[in-house]
Amino acid sequence: MADYIYLIPLLPLIGFLLLFATLGKLPKALVAVVGVGSVASSAILVLLTSVEFLTLREPLSNTLYTWINVGGFSPLVSFYVDGLTLTMLSVITGVGLLIHIYSSLFMLDDKDYSRFFSYMNLFVSAMLVLVLADNLLLLFVGWEGVGLCSYLLVGFWHEDSANGAAARKAFIVTRVGDTAMAIGMFLLFVHLGTLDFAPMTAAAISQWPEGSPTLTIACLLLLGGAVGKSAQLPLQIWLPDAMAGPTPVSALIHAATMVTAGVYLIARTHEIFLLSPFALNTVATVGAATLLMAAFTAITQHDIKRILAYSTISQIGYMFLALGVGAWASSIFHLMTHAFFKALLFLAAGAVIYSLHHEHNIFKMGGLRKKLPVAFWSFLIGSAALAALPFTSGFYSKDAILLAAYENAWQGPLLWAIGLLGALLTSIYSFRLVFIVFFGEVKTEPSQPAGWLMAAPLLVLCLLALVGGFIVIPVMDVFPAATGPAHDGLIAIITPAVPIIGVAIAYLIFLSHSVDISTWTNSKMGKTLNRFWFSHWAMDWFYDTFIVKPYAWMANVNRMDIVDWCYNFTADVIRLLHELTIQSQTGQLRTYAGVMVLGLATIVAIALFSGGGTAP
């Protein structure tokens, strides 16, 4: 039976507790064994679970206990595994394990080796709870858990205050989305009376007609949580700054797993979203707008990790686009292939950065093809998959998304065209990166090539990025069957051709230099546009000017808290009375005696004259 499922998130949690309790006391070799071993044992358990799931062909569940029971609200701590969860579990433990192995060497020189692995284990545990939860509340526990780990790991090198600022930005911006999501959860509970996925969906379908306003609001609030976590418009600004963390963190949390939690959330509640066409169209719009904005930004960046960060935002935009047009399976498929090739790209970037002594600027790199062959081939394969060149994993998933977008009844061709433009830009910026970093003349001599502990995960991920497109994810029973794409021939030819054109453009501009764009980029308009895109459409400036600065100004003006005045007034009155009465306490015994006599005389007088005849 499936009663061992709870061990899957528990083992990394034990790993975290072990490492955190003995912080820095264990030898590094033992830390690596505990940190990697806990994730490896989870991965083995996931393997067992998938064997069981694929033989039984029905969802597994594992109820532990009732969390709380109050007034008809009794969420269970209960885990549930269906095809969707299984796909996520495999990605998290599989890619997570590879990244842990890679980190055991990458982070070896860090003095906080043990702290790093304890946070990473906690993250894996929280992420597994997130995808295993069978109710929205338990999912939220995992949701907040991964947010916390993201904060801790972005600010991992906290001696530099800029990293702390990036961590706070990531935490606060996602908190905006989480608040919306919590309100959406309250709304669903008030109307449906439960947060368990299956009864909640059934209640929503029976209770709400299609497009009812309450339902739409609830969906949009859940979407708010999803855009916060998945770095989509308008909350995508935290992800590029989150690259301040160590590179394996960027690979695991900010590319492969955590940032796709929003996609998972919408996929998990897709039956509710299906009832609200407006919410679905909003999802598609957010995805399309984000993927295009981020793609334009990625073209102008020169920090290797920021290019990858913007491409992550852009690729998650594709996933949202797929969700919005109802191509659920394609979205999850792209989530998986993206986890493979983006983890590969980040880890390869980590290998480059490692060999070049923490150099991030791509214009200071060059000609690394011969010096770092493993990183070069990893980058080439990863970029090919990212650009969706034919027969790589990214090709199958992105192609499916674009064709599904074309079929969409609401603005289908427009969404397709945006996606296609995004795909063109994707292949340009990813091969711009490859051509600049690995070709041309050598600008910085690399040292200390990565050891096999770093190379082995890269090779496995290379393989996955190449053939991952042939994996069939078992989500047929979870999502409604997609209508067979009946697109005409031309669309089916243009869609896969565009990335190749993009690679050709990148080749002409950045490698053979046969097309000179300097006259255009040096023109006034070119410079302005470049600066505009480089700053990610001035979104940071926008938030800074219209939210952060006014808020800081208000906080400054309100330094003497207005609300405090009310309370301070009460305190002041009492203090005044105290000052007055304090005068009576002279310490003079004779005065006290005199006052006592006076008081006694007054009381006796009152008793005598008011009581009158009643006195005996």
Next chain:
Amino acid sequence: MNEAVVIPMEHGLLLAAILFLIGLLGVLVRRNIILILMSLEIMLNACGLAFIVAGAHWGIADGQIMFMLILSIAAAEVSVGLGLLLQAHRRFGSLDIDQASRMRG
């Protein structure tokens, strides 16, 4: 036949009241602790006199019993008071009650 001379109750009570006021005045105006204690004794005895007079007036023994009680209490009070007085003298170096005003607010 000598008629027993009966002192009217009013006179007795008046004397008690006058004694009480003298004692009270002593407590309030004197600064020497010994004299304050003496004044307190006068006040206590004034009370005792009032009890005796009232008991004699009604012809019952209660007043005298109360006086015995007051005497014993006064004895206890004086012994405690003298103990405090010695401490005060040792601590403040004087018997001035106004010196012992450290408890002012």
